Amino acid sequence: MLWMFFQDALFSAIAAIGFAAVSRPARRAYIFCALLAAIGHSARFLLIDASGPLAMNIIPASFIAAVIVGSLAVFLSPLAKMPAETFLFPALLPMIPGVYACKSFGGLVMCILRTGEEGAFGHYFYLFAYNGLVCTFIILGMVIGATVPIFLFKKISFQATR
DSSP: HHHHHHHHHHHHHHHHHHHHHOOOOOHHHHHOOOHHHHHHHHHHHHHHHHHHGOOHHHHHHHHHHHHHHHHHHHHHHHHOOOOOOOHHHHHHGGSSHHHHHHHHHHHHHHHHTTOOOOOHHHHHHHHHHHHHHHHHHHHHHHHHHHHHHHHHHHHHHHHOOO
16 A cells, blocks of 8 residues: 555656646746645555545545645645645646546447447446546636635735735
């Protein structure tokens, strides 16, 4: 379990650096992107794989992880002397639910291909709807969870750019 935790943190940090490189921030932003992605993805991993009362679904776990990443980004932005969004959004990108999006699209394609069979169409439409809704709610929770700390700690968030 501990090895999977460190592996999850490492790969999410690498992915965040890659996503950050697309927008070409200052070089000092990459370390913050990697750190926040590792913390956020690992927090979600621990919340999903926890046993007992802490175990939760991927949707609230993604929301809580996004709140953690958003709060850390706001408090690290004066230290980095950059807006929190510079390293917040690349840090969230590794948590985007690509598997659910892919399964949703696959269900939609199979709905189109299986038009003659009503039972098969219903099954694939269910897969499309379920995976699409889960994907939508994960992304919505991440957006809300990441932006709430920016608005709650407005004074700290905007002092980084002064």
